């Protein structure tokens with residue numbers, strides 16, 4: 422995950438920090454947990470959605486869309502196990 426975090430935009434790092442801080446008080450991912458996340462980071466829901474989409478894209482073999490010389494995105498093919 423080191424590379425992912427090194428390349429992650431600042432907004433994503435803010436989401437991750439809010440998430441982990443919230444876990445100091447709430448262990449699960451229940452309503453109280455997300456309310457705490459939003460208290461720490463008002464844009465939490467939007468940030469989390471973007472992080473999930475980005476991680477899925479990276480895991481599918483996509484290049485970092487924020488990289489300076491990233492090629493145009495291609496539809497990710499189905500990976501064989």
Ligand SMILES: [Zn+2]
Pocket residue numbers: 440444450
């Ligand atoms: Zn969590």
